[in-house]
Amino acid sequence: xxxxxxxxxxxxxxxxxxxxxxxxxxxxxxxxxxxxxxxxxxxxxxxxxxxxxxxxxxxxxxxxxxxxxxxxxxxxxxxxxxxxxxxxxxxxxxxxxxxxxxxxxxxxxxxxxxxxxxxxxxxxxxxxxxxxxxxxxxxxxxxxxxxxxxxxxxxxxxxxxxxxxxxxxxxxxxxxxxxxxxxxxxxxxxxxxxxxxxxxxxxxxxxxxxxxxxxxxxxxxxxxxxxxxxxxxxxxxxxxxxxxxxxxxxxxxxxxxxxxxxxxxxxxxxxxxxxxxxxxxxxxxxxxxxxxxxxxxxxxxxxxxxxxxxxxxxxxxxxxxxxxxxxxxxx
Amino acid sequence: xxxxxxxxxxxxxxxxxxxxxxxxxxxxxxxxxxxxxxxxxxxxxxxxxxxxxxxxxxxxxxxxxxxxxxxxxxxxxxxxxxxxxxxxxxxxxxxxxxxxxxxxxxxxxxxxxxxxxxxxxxxxxxxxxxxxxxxxxxxxxxxxxxxxxxxxxxxxxxxxxxxxxxxxxxxxxxxxxxxxxxxxxxxxxxxxxxxxxxxxxxxxxxxxxxxxxxxxxxxxxxxxxxxxxxxxxxxxxxxxxxxxxxxxxxxxxxxxxxxxxxxxxxxxxxxxxxxxxxxxxxxxxxxxxxxxxxxxxxxxxxxxxxxxxxxxxxxxxxxxxxxxxxxxxxx
Numbered sequence: 001x002x003x004x005x006x007x008x009x010x011x012x013x014x015x016x017x018x019x020x021x022x023x024x025x026x027x028x029x030x031x032x033x034x035x036x037x038x039x040x041x042x043x044x045x046x047x048x049x050x051x052x053x054x055x056x057x058x059x060x061x062x063x064x065x066x067x068x069x070x071x072x073x074x075x076x077x078x079x080x081x082x083x084x085x086x087x088x089x090x091x092x093x094x095x096x097x098x099x100x101x102x103x104x105x106x107x108x109x110x111x112x113x114x115x116x117x118x119x120x121x122x123x124x125x126x127x128x129x130x131x132x133x134x135x136x137x138x139x140x141x142x143x144x145x146x147x148x149x150x151x152x153x154x155x156x157x158x159x160x161x162x163x164x165x166x167x168x169x170x171x172x173x174x175x176x177x178x179x180x181x182x183x184x185x186x187x188x189x190x191x192x193x194x195x196x197x198x199x200x201x202x203x204x205x206x207x208x209x210x211x212x213x214x215x216x217x218x219x220x221x222x223x224x225x226x227x228x229x230x231x232x233x234x235x236x237x238x239x240x241x242x243x244x245x246x247x248x249x250x251x252x253x254x255x256x257x258x259x260x261x262x263x264x265x266x267x268x269x270x271x272x273x274x275x276x277x278x279x280x281x282x283x284x285x286x287x288x289x290x291x292x293x294x295x296x297x298x299x300x301x302x303x304x305x306x307x308x309x310x311x312x313x314x315x316x317x318x319x320x321x322x323x324x325x326x327x328x329x330x331x
Numbered sequence: 332x333x334x335x336x337x338x339x340x341x342x343x344x345x346x347x348x349x350x351x352x353x354x355x356x357x358x359x360x361x362x363x364x365x366x367x368x369x370x371x372x373x374x375x376x377x378x379x380x381x382x383x384x385x386x387x388x389x390x391x392x393x394x395x396x397x398x399x400x401x402x403x404x405x406x407x408x409x410x411x412x413x414x415x416x417x418x419x420x421x422x423x424x425x426x427x428x429x430x431x432x433x434x435x436x437x438x439x440x441x442x443x444x445x446x447x448x449x450x451x452x453x454x455x456x457x458x459x460x461x462x463x464x465x466x467x468x469x470x471x472x473x474x475x476x477x478x479x480x481x482x483x484x485x486x487x488x489x490x491x492x493x494x495x496x497x498x499x500x501x502x503x504x505x506x507x508x509x510x511x512x513x514x515x516x517x518x519x520x521x522x523x524x525x526x527x528x529x530x531x532x533x534x535x536x537x538x539x540x541x542x543x544x545x546x547x548x549x550x551x552x553x554x555x556x557x558x559x560x561x562x563x564x565x566x567x568x569x570x571x572x573x574x575x576x577x578x579x580x581x582x583x584x585x586x587x588x589x590x591x592x593x594x595x596x597x598x599x600x601x602x603x604x605x606x607x608x609x610x611x612x613x614x615x616x617x618x619x620x621x622x623x624x625x626x627x628x629x630x631x632x633x634x635x636x637x638x639x640x641x642x643x644x645x646x647x648x649x650x651x652x653x654x655x656x657x658x659x660x661x662x
Contacts, residue, residue, distance in 0.1 A: 043383070043390045043438035044662055047468065050378050059374045067660040091628070091643045091654060098660065107374035126660070137378065297422065306657040312422045323422060324655055326637040329398040329429065329457070331375055 048136035049129065051308040054331045055299070056247025058227050061105040061137050062301065062308035065118025065159065066127030070097035070261060076279060077271045083264065090263045097261055099304040101127055101155050104254055105139055106245055108227045112139065113146040114169065115243055115254050116303055117159030122203060130159045131168065144169045146225050149176045150256030151237040152184040152204040153275065156303065160207050167210040174211040175224055177232075180239025181217050233258055233289060235281030242289075252299045252310070258289050260304045266290070266313070266320040290320045299325065379467035380460065382639040385662045386630070387578025389558050392436040392468050393632070393639035396449025396490065397458030401428035401592060407610060408602045414595065421594045428592055430635040432458055432486050435585055436470055437576055439558045443470065444477040445500065446574055446585050447634055448490030453534060461490045462499065475500045477556050480507045481587030482568040483515040483535040484606065487634065491538050498541040505542040506555055508563075511570025512548050564589055564620060566612030573620075583630045583641070589620050591635045597621070597644070597651040621651045630656065 049064025072078070075097070087094050106113040118130035134141060147169055150156055162168050183189055184204040193201050208215065218224050220232035220241060231242040236257045245252040259265040260273045269286040272279035293300050293313040301310045310325040380395025403409070406428070418425050432454075437444040449461035465472060478491055478500055493499050514520055515535040524532050539546065549555050551563035551572060562573040567588045576583040590596040591604045600617040603610035624631050624644040632641045641656040 043392060043436075043443075043470075046383050046659060046662055047381050048378075049658070049660075052374070052377050061374060064658075064660075091630075091656070100658070100660070105374075112374075139374075299422075307660070308658070324657075325422070326655075327380070327395075327431070327639070328377060329380075329395075329431070329638070331377055 049133050049307055050137040051327070052331055053252070053299075053308075053310055053325065053328055054250070055245045055252045056250040058245055058247040059107040059331055060245065060252060060301070060310075061107070061139065062310065063103045063105060063130060063133045063137060063139075064307045065101040065103060065130045065133075065155075066123075067098050067100050068123055068126060068155075070099055070273070072097065074274045075261065075264065075271055076274065076276075077268075078264065082268070086263050086267055092263055097263070099260060100307045100309060102301070102303050102305070102307055102309045103130055103159070104301055105134070105137070105144070106225070106228060106243075108225065108245075108247075111145055111226055112143045113148060113225050113228065114144045114172070115148045116150055116156040116256070117147060117168070119155045120158045120161070120168075121163060122154045122158045127155070128159075141169050142171055144172045147172045147174050148224065148228070148230075148243050149174065149180070150242065150254070150303065151180055151240040152176070152207075153237065153257070154200060154203040154207075156256070157207045158203055161210055165206070165210060172211075172214075174208060174215045175218055176208075176215065177220060177230060177239040177241040178217040179234075180237060180241065181215070183238040233285050235276065235278050235283070235285040237277050240282075240285075250299075251296075252301055253289075253293065254301045255289060256303055258286055258300075259302050262302075262305050262322055266316070266322050269320065294320065380464050380638055381468040382658075383662055384583070384630075384639075384641055384656065384659055385581070386576045386583045387581040389576055389578040390438040390662055391576065391583060391632070391641075392438070392470065393641065394434045394436060394461060394464045394468060394470075395638045396432040396434060396461045396464075396486075397454075398429055398431050399454055399457060399486075401430055401604070403428065405605045406592065406595065406602055407605065407607075408599075409595065413599070417594050417598055423594055428594070430591060431638045431640060433632070433634050433636070433638055433640045434461055434490070435632055436465070436468070436475070437556070437559060437574075439556065439576075439578075442476055442557055443474050444479060444556050444559065445475045445503070446479045447481055447487040447587070448478060448499070450486045451489045451492070451499075452494060453485045453489045458486070459490075472500050473502055475503045478503045478505050479555065479559070479561075479574050480505065480511070481573065481585070481634065482511055482571045483507070483538075484568065484588070485531060485534040485538075487587070488538045489534055492541055496537070496541060503542075503545075505539065505546045506549055507539075507546060508551060508561060508570040508572040509548040510565075511568060511572065512546070514569045564616050566607065566609050566614070566616040568608050571613075571616075581630075582627075583632055584620075584624065585632045586620060587634055589617055589631075590633050593633075593636050593653055597647070597653050600651065625651065 051062045053060045101118050103118050104115045119127040121128050147160055160168055190201045218230050220230045223229045227247050229244050231244050233240050233242045240256055242253050242255045264271050270283045272283055276282040290313050294315050312323045314321045382393045384391045432449050434449050435446045450458040452459050481487055491499055521532045549561050551561045554560045558578050560575045562575050564571050564573045573584050573586045595602050601614050603614055607613040621644050625646050643654045645652045
């Protein structure tokens with residue numbers, strides 16, 4: 001059964017800076033626990049969501065913004081029996097589809113490049129921790145010189161701006177693929193949008209405003225920063241873009257939203273989600289990207305893969321699998 | 332080809348507090364980098380090796396002591412072609428066998444229980460970070476009331492004592508399985524030990540000395556702390572012991588050295604390592620433990636599994652596989 005975006009956004013406040021997906025935030029979750037400092041209290045909270053990886057001479061820091069829970073009826077084409085089998089095989093709870101929201105910092109020479117920026121406060125208190133986790137990683141927002149955007153959905157772009165409408169990364173150039181930019185900033189996208197979609201467009205337009213005069217539009221298949229090139233991965237949005245990091249014969253594809261639900265999408269790349277702008281193209285891009293990553297033994301990183309979200313795609317019969325990258329003891 | 336322990340310890344200094352396995356420490360590794368604080372420098376070092384998991388109401392903190400590299404000829408029964416296939420399948424380098432040294436803190440009610448203690452300085456600068464990582468996790472060594480020992484090898488017990496011979500955990504009771512204790516503390520174990528093994532015995536005897544008067548010897552199949560019971564896993568050493576944590580219908584077996592080399596042992600539980608006291612019994616215990624963990628869908632944690640070392644064992648045809656536990660966003 002397909003649920004419209006309207007029903008998801010039922011009850012949303014009119015302020016474009018706050019979305020509230022019903023059921024998205026677990027009732028028991030408390031954001032206060034995170035500030036606990038003493039041992040006994042700290043033991044009840046997770047440690048900061050940061051982890052590092054090497055790509056040749058380039059270092060990458062995975063930074064967690066938080067998590068949200070998909071509802072089962074946000075998945076299109078899903079077989080419920082198969083879904084339960086996959087959850088059990090992955091030792092995951094049967095009653096929820098938890099997805100990370102990750103961002104990545106690419107440390108390339110003297111450059112500090114952020115890929116995506118999380119949600120800020122758009123999706124409630126289980127998210128919006130990007131700045132806190134950047135601080136835990138020792139990364140000053142003012143040191144970020146470039147923000148690469150995979151696409152302009154609010155869980156990727158809302159974190160570039162503060163609640164006060166100021167740039168969260170005051171010294172960063174904002175890099176967006178040209179078709180993605182054209183779509184989200186067009187006046188007619190907003191005026192033609194169904195009511196339940198207007199908030200997405202308004203959030204995107206509000207987020208980029210403080211970057212006026214320092215936006216760089218890019219094509220794909222070109223280098224966009226030292227060691228980083230853009231790769232077209234259209235379907236989820238018109239200009240959905242991956243970023244390929246290459247150094248010393250090693251490579252990592254930061255593939256944005258190529259996968260929303262890792263427990264399902266490697267086994268069933270044809271299952272889509274209601275957030276896909278063009279579901280058929282999104283599924284085709286997913287299969288093509290899996291094929292390429294598996295054939296080239298390419299390391300991948302994904303915004304909704306389980307944190308830290310790095311690993312390798314493998315072929316598994318007619319479908320695919322995912323081998324998470326392990327902890328790197330030394331970089 | 333089997334290499335004797337003597338050849339491993341060739342050139343070891345006579346001081347029992349320092350072992351030096353040739354080839355164990357990568358030449359490029361520097362312990363200084365870890366103290367870097369600013370963003371650019373910090374990006375070249377990994378974040379603190381700490382991560383948390385829930386077992387019902389009990390919380391567990393995985394704490395990394397560091398890593399060491401096995402040499403290929405420390406593995407007995409290994410087929411080299413098969414070994415290379417397994418390394419490639421796991422997207423691991425072909426020329427090294429890197430193993431974590433993990434410890435675990437069990438936060439059970441108002442109790443703070445440490446399982447194993449890492450190496451201190453026994454194996455060089457890629458290890459010995461337990462206290463540093465405990466501090467990063469907000470766990471004061473003085474708050475640890477119990478140290479559970481899986482076995483008395485130096486990479487598990489040397490961390491309970493400082494270089495000055497003082498208890499690293501001043502308020503902790505030391506809990507050791509009775510056969511394990513009897514073996515390592517017996518005068519004849521030292522006097523009968525081949526020269527290349529004497530250092531292991533001396534280190535074990537030196538480590539427990541400051542705990543005199545607060546050692547508790549245990550049998551297996553009994554509760555040893557709130558929510559924690561001991562399980563006999565003999566073979567690697569005479570009294571090698573696992574600790575089963577149970578709460579609210581959830582369970583975690585901290586299985587010590589049931590696995591040394593995860594890239595090999597799930598596929599080939601019959602391959603052993605030169606550190607196994609009774610290789611045949613160690614292999615039999617491994618298969619039996621895999622069978623139990625897979626049948627009961629039991630979560631396991633291992634001292635040499637890739638950090639943080641938690642996951643589930645699955646059957647994979649005639650052999651086994653391992654599904655690493657993912658990041659827990661909330662505890």
